[in-house]
Amino acid sequence: MENRSDKKDTSSDKRELHQARQGASNLGAPHLPEMLLNIEDYHKVAKTKLTKPAYHYYANGADDQVTLKDNTESFKDIRLRPRVLVDVSNINTKTNLLSGRHTIDFPIMIAPCAMQGMAWPHGNDNRGAERATARAAASMNTLMVVSSFSTTSMQEVIQPVRKDHPNAALWYQLYVVKDRKLTEDMVKKAEKCGYGAIVVTVDASGIGNREPEIREHFKLPQNLSLPNLIVKTKDGETHSDVFSSVIDPSLNWKDVDWLRSVTHLPIIVKGILSSEDAVLAVKHGCAAIIVSNHGARQLDMVQSTIDALPSIVDAVKDCGVDIYVDGGIRRGTDVLKCICMGAKAVLVARPILWGLTVDGEEGVKKVLGLLKKEFEKAMMLCGIQDVKDCNRDYLLRYNKYSKL
Ligand SMILES: Cc1cc2nc3c(=O)[nH]c(=O)nc-3n(C[C@H](O)[C@H](O)[C@H](O)COP(=O)(O)O)c2cc1C
Numbered sequence: 001m002e003n004r005s006d007k008k009d010t011s012s013d014k015r016e017l018h019q020a021r022q023g024a025s026n027l028g029a030p031h032l033p034e035m036l037l038n039i040e041d042y043h044k045v046a047k048t049k050l051t052k053p054a055y056h057y058y059a060n061g062a063d064d065q066v067t068l069k070d071n072t073e074s075f076k077d078i079r080l081r082p083r084v085l086v087d088v089s090n091i092n093t094k095t096n097l098l099s100g101r102h103t104i105d106f107p108i109m110i111a112p113c114a115m116q117g118m119a120w121p122h123g124n125d126n127r128g129a130e131r132a133t134a135r136a137a138a139s140m141n142t143l144m145v146v147s148s149f150s151t152t153s154m155q156e157v158i159q160p161v162r163k164d165h166p167n168a169a170l171w172y173q174l175y176v177v178k179d180r181k182l183t184e185d186m187v188k189k190a191e192k193c194g195y196g197a198i199v200v201t202v203d204a205s206g207i208g209n210r211e212p213e214i215r216e217h218f219k220l221p222q223n224l225s226l227p228n229l230i231v232k233t234k235d236g237e238t239h240s241d242v243f244s245s246v247i248d249p250s251l252n253w254k255d256v257d258w259l260r261s262v263t264h265l266p267i268i269v270k271g272i273l274s275s276e277d278a279v280l281a282v283k284h285g286c287a288a289i290i291v292s293n294h295g296a297r298q299l300d301m302v303q304s305t306i307d308a309l310p311s312i313v314d315a316v317k318d319c320g321v322d323i324y325v326d327g328g329i330r331r332g333t334d335v336l337k338c339i340c341m342g343a344k345a346v347l348v349a350r351p352i353l354w355g356l357t358v359d360g361e362e363g364v365k366k367v368l369g370l371l372k373k374e375f376e377k378a379m380m381l382c383g384i385q386d387v388k389d390c391n392r393d394y395l396l397r398y399n400k401y402s403k404l
Pocket residue numbers: 057058059071111112113114147148149173201270292293294295296297326327328329347348349350351
């Protein structure tokens with residue numbers, strides 16, 4: 001990592017900013033924020049601290065990145081319709097997941113993010129990154145989904161975190177690999193070491209065409225590995241090569257049935273964009289679905305997730321499954337729009353990576369705290385006392401002046 005010190009940095013925002021400013025001026029990057037007040041401020045600072053290839057891997061989307069832009073922009077087409085003179089002296093954001101299996105303090109969870117070791121290459125032999133994220137999630141009383149492509153093994157993430165936070169909620173994200181024995185082993189291991197659900201990603205039969213990272217010759221640094229997959233990248237091998245060699249493009253609904261037969265854990269499908277597939281997920285016994293376009297990193301030109309959400313909610317809302325959504329959520333008002341639209345909770349990925357890059361566990365905590373506070377304020381100013389009361393009456397489709 002060119003722009004980093006190897007020592008763990010426990011400094012305050014002020015010192016972080018000072019260092020980032022120095023880095024920024026070396027990189028010729030102007031205008032860093034005076035204070036880190038929102039997610040975009042964290043993004044700006046993180047950009048100055050990451051190597052260029054790592055930044056491009058984290059930040060970009062597929063092809064022309066049309067959907068990447070849409071994911072954030074589509075939130076602006078929906079406006080809020082507040083109610084007044086409601087007692088909002090006590091706001092309740094506590095949220096039950098999977099029929100009471102977990103309760104989180106606020107409906108914002110951490111999406112699975114591969115290769116976090118590049119954002120926080122500190123501690124325990126480069127195995128500190130995903131642990132820092134998991135500790136931050138646990139201390140904020142929310143949930144983290146750990147990626148199959150994590151740079152710390154699934155056991156090494158959960159075990160130390162559970163020592164300090166016995167009830168820490170973690171789910172394991174599964175890429176079904178060609179070697180089904182390895183897939184089954186991963187699932188069983190996740191169950192044994194205490195993960196609460198298997199999140200199977202279904203929008204990655206191949207890896208999306210992410211040109212910025214190709215131009216930057218992005219590959220996982222040699223000091224990091226992907227221990228869940230028992231893979232160490234060989235010289236010259238990119239993550240895209242690894243992905244293509246291990247991931248199984250034959251994955252289909254029968255495999256979801258097979259997965260259910262090898263574990264007692266709830267199965268959640270991640271990457272649903274149509275009501276038809278949401279209905280199939282219910283038919284195949286999934287406990288929840290995640291409306292997601294993989295942060296616009298897979299197929300460009302698909303719908304933004306906030307636009308895909310309403311028809312999916314309408315199709316399966318009475319089927320007893322939780323509906324979660326991710327993609328482009330950067331403000332508390334974005335979270336409120338998702339919950340009012342019918343999602344039980346949202347997940348965020350890049351904001352977490354920016355927080356992790358800026359200040360490790362503390363940075364992730366601050367990012368989660370920021371989104372939580374913004375969400376509570378949005379609820380308060382919208383006249384909503386309890387997350388359970390969120391509904392589409394609080395939303396307007398901008399420019400069309402119609403209720404959703
Ligand atoms: C750097 C990066 C790595 C990701 N790795 C995974 C992964 O390993 N598994 C997965 O299912 N999704 C992965 N995703 C997708 C996220 O889980 C999530 O769907 C999406 O990024 C949410 O959008 P946001 O980044 O705008 O919040 C990754 C996203 C990013 C940005």
